[in-house]
Amino acid sequence: MTDALLVHMPALAVVVPLVAAPIAFLAGARWGRPVALFATALSIPVAFVIAWMASTAGEKLRYQIGGWDAPLGIGLVVDGLSATMLLVTAVVGFAITVYSLGYFAEQEKYRFFWALWLFLLASLAALFLSADVFNLYVGLELVSVAAVALVGLSGKRDALIAAMRYMLAAILGSIFYLFGVALLYGAFGVLDLAHLAAVLGPDVTGQAAFALITIGLVLKTALFPAHFWLPPAHSNAPSPVSAVLSALVVKGSFYILLRLWTDVGDPSYVPGMGTLLGVLGATAIVWGSIQALRQERLKMLVAYSTVAQIGYLFLLFPLVEIAGRHVADAWSAGVFHAVSHALAKSAMFLAAGAVLSRFGHDRIEGLGGLSRRAPVTMMAFGLSGITMMGLPPSGGFVAKWLYITASIESGAWWWAVVVLAGGLLAAGYVARVVVPGFAKASADASDADVDAGRLPKHMELAALSLALAALVLGVLGQPVLDLMVVGDPASGVIP
Amino acid sequence: MASAVPESPRGVRLAAGALCAGFGVLLVRAVLAIPEDHSGLAPVVAERLVDSGVKHPVTAVLLNFRSYDTLLEIAVLVLATIGVLSVAGSHPRVWAPVAEEADPVLSALARLLAPFMVLASGYLLWAGEHAPGGAFQAGAVLGAAGVLLALAGYARPAWVTKFGLRVVISVGFIVFLAIAVGVMFLGGVLLEYPRDYAKALVLIVETWLTVSIGAILVSLFIASASPIEELRARTGSGR
Numbered sequence: 001m002t003d004a005l006l007v008h009m010p011a012l013a014v015v016v017p018l019v020a021a022p023i024a025f026l027a028g029a030r031w032g033r034p035v036a037l038f039a040t041a042l043s044i045p046v047a048f049v050i051a052w053m054a055s056t057a058g059e060k061l062r063y064q065i066g067g068w069d070a071p072l073g074i075g076l077v078v079d080g081l082s083a084t085m086l087l088v089t090a091v092v093g094f095a096i097t098v099y100s101l102g103y104f105a106e107q108e109k110y111r112f113f114w115a116l117w118l119f120l121l122a123s124l125a126a127l128f129l130s131a132d133v134f135n136l137y138v139g140l141e142l143v144s145v146a147a148v149a150l151v152g153l154s155g156k157r158d159a160l161i162a163a164m165r166y167m168l169a170a171i172l173g174s175i176f177y178l179f180g181v182a183l184l185y186g187a188f189g190v191l192d193l194a195h196l197a198a199v200l201g202p203d204v205t206g207q208a209a210f211a212l213i214t215i216g217l218v219l220k221t222a223l224f225p226a227h228f229w230l231p232p233a234h235s236n237a238p239s240p241v242s243a244v245l246s247a248l249v250v251k252g253s254f255y256i257l258l259r260l261w262t263d264v265g266d267p268s269y270v271p272g273m274g275t276l277l278g279v280l281g282a283t284a285i286v287w288g289s290i291q292a293l294r295q296e297r298l299k300m301l302v303a304y305s306t307v308a309q310i311g312y313l314f315l316l317f318p319l320v321e322i323a324g325r326h327v328a329d330a331w332s333a334g335v336f337h338a339v340s341h342a343l344a345k346s347a348m349f350l351a352a353g354a355v356l357s358r359f360g361h362d363r364i365e366g367l368g369g370l371s372r373r374a375p376v377t378m379m380a381f382g383l384s385g386i387t388m389m390g391l392p393p394s395g396g397f398v399a400k401w402l403y404i405t406a407s408i409e410s411g412a413w414w415w416a417v418v419v420l421a422g423g424l425l426a427a428g429y430v431a432r433v434v435v436p437g438f439a440k441a442s443a444d445a446s447d448a449d450v451d452a453g454r455l456p457k458h459m460e461l462a463a464l465s466l467a468l469a470a471l472v473l474g475v476l477g478q479p480v481l482d483l484m485v486v487g488d489p490a491s492g493v494i495p
Numbered sequence: 496m497a498s499a500v501p502e503s504p505r506g507v508r509l510a511a512g513a514l515c516a517g518f519g520v521l522l523v524r525a526v527l528a529i530p531e532d533h534s535g536l537a538p539v540v541a542e543r544l545v546d547s548g549v550k551h552p553v554t555a556v557l558l559n560f561r562s563y564d565t566l567l568e569i570a571v572l573v574l575a576t577i578g579v580l581s582v583a584g585s586h587p588r589v590w591a592p593v594a595e596e597a598d599p600v601l602s603a604l605a606r607l608l609a610p611f612m613v614l615a616s617g618y619l620l621w622a623g624e625h626a627p628g629g630a631f632q633a634g635a636v637l638g639a640a641g642v643l644l645a646l647a648g649y650a651r652p653a654w655v656t657k658f659g660l661r662v663v664i665s666v667g668f669i670v671f672l673a674i675a676v677g678v679m680f681l682g683g684v685l686l687e688y689p690r691d692y693a694k695a696l697v698l699i700v701e702t703w704l705t706v707s708i709g710a711i712l713v714s715l716f717i718a719s720a721s722p723i724e725e726l727r728a729r730t731g732s733g734r
Contacts, residue, residue, distance in 0.1 A: 007684075008679060008684070008685070011679070011684065011685040015672075015675075015676055015685070018570065018672060019672060019676070021570075022573065022665045022668060022669050022672070025573075025577060025661060025665055026658070026661050026662065026665065063684065063685075064684065065562075065563040065684060065685050065686050065687075066559065066560065066562055066563065066684070066685070066686040066687050066688070067683060067684055067687040068543075068559075068560050071536055071539065072536060072539050072540065072543060072560050073560055073561065074561055074563045074564065112577050112578075112580060112581035115577050116574070116577060116578065116581065119570065119573075119574045119577075122570070123567075123570070126567060134561075134564065135561075135563065135564055135567070138564050138567045138568055138571070139567065141571050142567060142570060142571050142574065145571055145574050145575050145578060146574055146578075148578065149574070149575075149577065149578030149581055149582065152578075152581070152582045153581060155582065160582065163582075179522075183525055183526070183529070185535055186526070186529040186533050186535075187528070187529055187530070187533075189533065189534070189535040189536060190535075190536070191536075203528065204524060204525055204528040205525045205526070205528045205529050207525075208521060208522070208524070208525030209525070211521075
């Protein structure tokens with residue numbers, strides 16, 4: 001019986017939030033809360049069991065939906081990469097749910113939040129598990145529709161404009177992706193990722209398809225210069241939504257890029273693509289950080305920090321292209337960065353949301369005395385800042401360390417320079433918040449601020465636990481590093 | 496109308512044109528390189544059609560072989576509707592008549608046509624088993640009937656309360672999901688219909704999907720049509 005249940009775990013990871021979503025929709029705001037709390041809490045053990053299954057199997061596991069074998073049917077794939085992403089989604093999802101219980105406390109205006117939120121979590125799980133390029137498209141669409149609706153949740157003018165702009169960028173991205181899928185199917189006649197990997201040849205149609213898909217996904221991941229939609233969308237959304245957008249939603253489209261370029265094909269499939277993505281990533285790191293240094297509002301600063309941090313993910317592609325897969329572990333660096341950024345950035349946005357509720361504004365210059373008025377929030381922000389900067393012992397440090405080693409070992413030292421420069425710039429923008437935060441409140445600011453009362457403890461603690469998780473990831477990162485390479489075709493050939 | 500949009504500088508337009516042309520050339524090359532024999536998975540579908548419970552290959556793919564895609568696509572529709580309801584923020588006004596003063600001719604015509612449209616919808620649903628058709632087409636016709644009635648000034652039926660509307664919007668998805676998960680208790684995997692019941696289950700799913708798709712289309716139309724003024728008032732004074 002337990003074995004029978006185990007087999008269905010990948011399906012359950014999608015089904016649990018997917019069942020909860022319409023229940024929350026029908027039940028309305030009041031009952032949506034316990035439903036969401038229960039579903040997201042249940043998702044954590046499910047994700048852990050899946051991770052355990054992947055690591056004990058030591059290879060890719062498949063779950064064929066409807067009992068139809070690929071290429072006719074659609075499969076779910078469980079390997080180290082999908083298990084890692086599911087685990088992060090479950091942990092971040094639960095913490096944001098706990099925070100949202102306070103943030104959206106009994107507000108009739110936000111009555112659709114819980115249904116949208118559960119649909120978003122279900123679609124992320126569906127996306128991370130899918131083994132089929134068309135099904136991935138459906139997953140992408142679900143993620144985008146849910147994310148756009150959540151951005152516009154407040155109904156305020158700026159939020160609606162940001163949501164609209166986000167939607168146009170997302171739809172354009174989807175069209176490019178779908179076009180690529182159509183070409184892939186035309187050229188190779190299959191949609192399943194493993195089948196595609198087997199038949200993928202040096203073929204003009206296939207290369208064009210990969211290029212189109214990459215353009216679409218770069219738009220959705222907000223890689224420089226396609227980042228224009230991200231800062232307004234991520235900063236105008238309600239803070240729990242900002243957190244999930246920066247932590248998980250942009251990682252969804254990045255995940256598909258990773259699957260296609262390192263699992264189905266490899267970065268040399270389209271000549272120059274790896275380098276191009278790396279150069280854009282490097283530019284994103286510098287540009288995003290400089291913009292973050294110039295912002296006047298806290299949430300805009302954090303949003304531009306996301307633009308910069310997304311850049312790091314893309315350094316993976318040129319390094320994997322130069323060095324091959326595991327000569328130097330650039331691949332693990334990228335995935336590890338995705339994980340630690342997910343934890344730290346969600347913590348940072350949740351902290352920023354707490355600041356907004358506490359101060360009634362998020363102007364950076366008016367944040368004096370933050371450490372005294374909201375010490376837990378201040379600590380959450382500071383700790384997640386350590387990961388952004390990449391200081392030991394944080395998860396961000398491990399990711400950057402792996403990147404630097406990889407670039408030096410493969411002789412492409414200039415990527416290491418970018419990584420180091422990005423860390424310095426991050427120190428600059430984190431300090432802009434932390435330094436005045438520890439200072440005394442200036443006399444004119446203190447009476448202008450509304451003291452919005454004490455924040456519910458669980459909100460501050462949700463932010464703090466995510467920040468701590470990002471920090472601890474640096475010390476206890478080895479199990480995660482071991483997990484994420486499971487089932488990876490190249491992981492067996494470490495020289 | 497066109498003058499309201501500022502014209503881009505000549506250089507920008509030329510650059511955009513060149514980019515599009517280059518892109519077009521790339522696409523043409525890519526499409527021309529597709530092998531002549533691009534039957535794809537069609538032979539596999541034809542071979543396994545007997546196991547699907549229906550006789551039309553498109554329905555077999557949509558509701559059995561790749562039913563997971565369809566399940567998630569219905570989720571997209573429900574999700575989009577929730578998104579629109581959330582942004583429109585006017586739940587009680589949804590399903591209010593769009594036109595305040597109805598044209599008597601339109602009103603009479605709509606009244607005459609609506610039953611036939613429901614009938615046509617039912618036929619399309621049934622035809623999907625062996626010919627092109629099915630839940631999406633049937634739902635579209637049903638939705639069109641609803642839009643016509645709304646335009647003709649008929650108020651929402653009394654049974655469509657706030658909760659009732661949410662039920663109708665999501666019932667197709669809920670039934671589909673319940674069956675998808677339910678078959679797991681019969682020892683199958685997600686969405687694995689037992690051979691003998693495949694046809695019946697597909698038909699049940701399609702019937703409820705038709706109802707929901709119709710309701711979703713009408714809701715999308717009316718929710719985005721009626722509260723525009725309210726939305727404008729809100730966004731104008733926002734911030």
